[in-house]
Amino acid sequence: MARKYHVAVQPSIRPYAVVVATFHASSRRPQVPGKFAWCARTAADDKADVPSPLYATARVFKEEAVYSFPFTVPGWHFIRIYLFPIKACDVDLTSATFSVVTDDNVLLHSFTPENKPVMKEYVINATENHLALKFQPLKGSATFVNAIEVVNAPDELITDSALAVAPLGEITGVVHDAYQVLYRINVGGPTIGPANDTLGRRWETDAAYVQTKEAVKDVSVPTSTIKFPDGTSRLVAPTPVYASAAKMADADVGSPNFNLTWKVDVDPSFSYLVRLFFSDIVSKATNDLYFDVYISGRKAVSGLDLSTVTGGELAAPYYKDFVVNSSSLEGADGKGKLSVQVVPMGQDTGRIDALLNGIEVLKMSNSVGSLDGEFGVDMGFSSWLLPIHTGQSFTASGKGGYGSHKSGNTFSSTMGLGRFFSFVEIQMLSKLRHRHLVSLIGYCDENQEMIFLQAPALVWPCRDHGACCMRRLRTWSLSSDPGQLHVAGTCGFIAPEYSVGHKASRETHVFVFGALMLEVVTGQLALRAGDLRCPLLSECALSPPRRQKS
Template sequence: MGILVLICLVSLFAPVKNVEAETNPFLIDCGTNSSTNVDGRKWVGDLAPDSNLTLSSPGIAASTSTFNGDSTYGTLYKTARLFNEAANYTFKVDSGNCYLRLHFYPFSFENHDVNVSQFDVMANSLKLLSEFSVPVEISRKNSYMQSLGSNSSESSLMKEYFLGVDSGQLVVKFMPTGGSFAFVNAIEVIPVTSQLFVDTVSKVGGNGATSDLNLGARGIETMYRLNVGGSEIEPTQDQDLWRMWETDISYMFASVAGSSINNQSNVTYSSANDSSVAPLLVYETARAMINNEVLEKRFNMSWKFNVDPNFDYIVRLHFCELVFDKPNQRTFRIYINNRTAAENFDVFVRAGGMNKAYHKDYFDLVSPQIDTLWIQLGPETMYGAAGTDALLNGLEIFKLSRSGNLAYVSERFGSSGTEVSARTFRNRILWIGIAAGIASIFILAALFTIFFCLRKRRKNACPTKENPPGWRPLSLHGTVGKSTTNARGSKFSVGSLNLNGSLALVRVGKRFTIAEIRAATKNFDESLVIGVGGFGKVYKGEIEDGTLAAIKRAHPQSEQGLTEFETEIEMLSKLRHRHLVSMIGFCEENNEMILVYEYMANGTLRNHLFGSELPPLTWKQRLEICIGAARGLHYLHTGAERGIIHRDVKTTNILLDENFVAKVADFGLSKTGPALDHTHVSTAVKGSFGYLDPEYFRRQKLTEKSDVYSFGVVLFEAVCARPVINPSLPKDQINLAEWALRWQRQRSLDAITDRCLEGNYCSDSLKKFGEIAEKCLADEGKNRPTMGEVLWHLEYVLQLHEAWLRSNAGEESSSLVAENVEVGDTEVSQNPSVSQDEEHCIELRTEDDGEPLTRQISGLGGTVGFDEFSQLVNPQGR
């Protein structure tokens, strides 16, 4: 009888055991076929036999020997799975809800550069990420945290989503975009059996009204999760769902507004259903207002968060009264984005007593014009001083999907910034149909005219070399005027804009035929490719009498980079300077867009600093290259009436000719400077990762000082000879600008200089060089020098070094107190009658226009004193 009962019990509980097996989490270590134990859990390789998943494409298994960071998941971040084409991870799961976490740690592998990796991610039919770049996202997060005053610098990234699954499987799809590749380091799929969210949520500013969010049909992304008033909570301390809880102090608008309190005894949940909402550790600490006797009712605790515009958000606040054991002793208001979410909020009453864990959700829509979410807790105005306290234990912010999309894509909004409604869309379709119908009436009548116009155009236009067709990008900008022919029969365009914006006869370039381009590049031989960008490829070619050229060909099947391509044509058509790369000509046949530039035999400055087998540059060479680049940028900023802002200054855009003369290149992102009555140009943030001006990034206000900041990064790159971003280094060294700046402020830049320079530079010149770079990287543009001032000081640094070289060579000191001293490509004159109290000026005569320009020399901290100025022409000067 006992055996029979035992058999019945086994049969009864067998199905339950199978259900538990199906609800086990998937912990996937991508890029390996082995298993590892991390945070007390077993992580299985994505190609391991027991992974219980299907991978549609093996992709590429990538690995690195080290992880430099303090993440719990460091072991997982040493491997990754790379995909050059779309690939799916398919997980068999029960219908219900789950957490999906994607882990990213960017490291370069073989010929895959993570800095250019870009991809989309889908989960079933929900778009999670669009044109996603992990390094850019990490940089944005670090920049944002630093703008809040935090010193943290993350090297890895985790994205968390809460999804509903009703098909029995979860398909996570990675899709490379822009000819790049996708990658992922680890994936978590955590089934959730408890109810973490409810559809009916209080609406911010709704005076108690609620909204039905229909969460079962929407995806949710975790934007922020904070343990307020307490320390960081690791996933191992939240073992139900393995969530990470950050500290809140970095997000506070004024940390002095709140103090931490804690009570680690007798905290329980106010409802049994809340046990999975947050671990009790969250409720055992809190932040309360510091001065609860204040009578100023506008005083409050505030937290500020960056969010994606035009999405719905759930703000979840966690409360637990740890001090008061009676009602009406702590009553306050809750504000979200400056609107009242709740008033007369008494935690003791809401939770049902002291030490009771309780949470409250609020729903709010962030408009297309806003990218910030404020959470504020302040006094209830109807109470006296005794009731002006406020308290918060934890905070979470969740973004809700719209139309199957969680990825922020600004292009989906109209010019007014609002999303196009279905009715508006139908109305537009209707009017388009009507307009098309009316237009069709005239088509037949116009065909006859068009026929004869085309015949006339073919006769007079393109069949011969004497009548080349108009090239759309050039004609769009009006940079091509008349044509003329030189003595050798080459076609040139004239009539472009001069530096002051007026019409002048300036050579724009030869109109090459496609046959000439094919001959120059050996029919676009891949072995001649010297560069690749979003627009297409750059080839080394040989034109005319053996002249070498760089030939940039836009990809015929892609419009990526078309705007930048046209901008570069416009800029190069009106800019001529020894330190700017020149355009030789262009080709327009067969719908091709091809530009021909002068060939720079020594490639990019970056290639000579690191990452190649080229011999290292001397300190003098580096200074001369920086000076040349500074001259080119100074010309951009001052040559035209409104100036030109390059917007993408970096070592790969500083090219070197056969004599190592530096020339600034790539004007695809350039912008005309602000008008006289404006201080900046308002524009979308564009630039290169690691060189981007943080003030421009925060405010979207572009000035010439943004180029100065980028050039400051170039200066540090030149002296340290390392990448501006290197995720493989310890986290305090990942960002070159931050790392070098810390050493420079300690006046110890020599400790991190390129070892190839050791013993071969003047310490005084390095000291001055570091001071210039430091000033360029000032947080606010107004505190940075102009490019002209940077140029003057770099010239002085070069003189110091050359005097040191002559001294070491045993040269006799010779007096150079002469009227004129030749400095590089400029002629400097000193007026010996200038007194010490007068302004010290020099006369600059450029080689380009021959016109004198008198400038006051400004020091890094103000006007240069007479003693320092005299060093420009001292007996040991250049």
């Protein structure tokens, strides 16, 4: 039985943020019921390079522990989880394997910590007046936590629209996702600690990410130089981020028209919200600096003139959000690279230069609300990993926003999930290649027509004298009204209880997968129309074998 451990609410300690709760394992309040171990570092451990005393203690649990945080006002909140497997416990925390979830999102799945301090930071849009944070140990293992911090964030931290990079265009619906903060980079400037950020964030330097360092020149101005126009938020990034930048260096090259590039490592199976910060602290006059912005090799902004977008001001803050899906990422061998480039416009538009002040990269939750792996809170799969057996082409009317589950974009998978696909998921499918999966060759979204283009058939070797059997694709239909959800499937794959009750479950998904595996193993079709005695391959597999007459 899960136990609920309430964390005491503390008063605000920052002018623009309310700390809903800060908990660390050595706290004597609140009183924690149930079974747990309280651990503290030994003198020998004190020699370890630990950046904060928050890592000096830990609470260890052998069963699920639930921390409940009450909110006065729902909305965006930072969740910061501090983890360090200290050695002063009976349990070897370096081998602990556990998951951390909320009611809606998976934050960590089957996580085993490294032997070093780590802080995992998330941004969650809470729709209720409380948040439950659940630590779930793997069976036979343990879970632990050193400290938890929950801080409410301003509404403008993440707005509902962003610019998609591929295909290029404005999208909406990003407020419905959960996020993990991967990188906060103060380009051209020093590290910014939590004490100098109104929301307690940490910004690192760009030294580890900038490419061709000799092409970059760091510049800075006093923070008093930065001018915030009316309506510009001071909370999205602290002023020091805008007061430093990287610009083109006076490199010894024949033409100064080269790129300034930064690269970070990312998981290629997720999409990302990339926020770029700008402030023209190098120009002497307005309308004299124009440059292009590329993300993962794709042009995202052409001819950016900061003095125009900031209302004719120099040294004024400006930022722009971009959504980068997995199909746009660089890299090979399953390793993703996300790059940001600023490039002089290359036309007679003023000085040849480009600059960048800051970068934020946030991982976006996938279709099942996970930020770590393909399992959702209810252990459902992310459907883009499943075999897709739609028709050779499929059309649907209507166009929903990014990630919308309330549109006409209603495509279904063989697994009988009966769910909706976002355009980001479609782009993920276009990258997925496996000999047992139907490849999504492409899609079209023009003139209110949406079409899937897929491989015409799926071929695999069978036991029947080395011949090959071909799975012909069938069209799947789904009602465009989510309130009238009706999944149509192929006979032979539908679980008996689903055909009667029309209710999908984990068990019905397993049945479909088993029927598919039977086809692969036996080389026979799931529906054997010519066999009146046993038309369904699944029924034959479940029936007891008949004894041979002697």
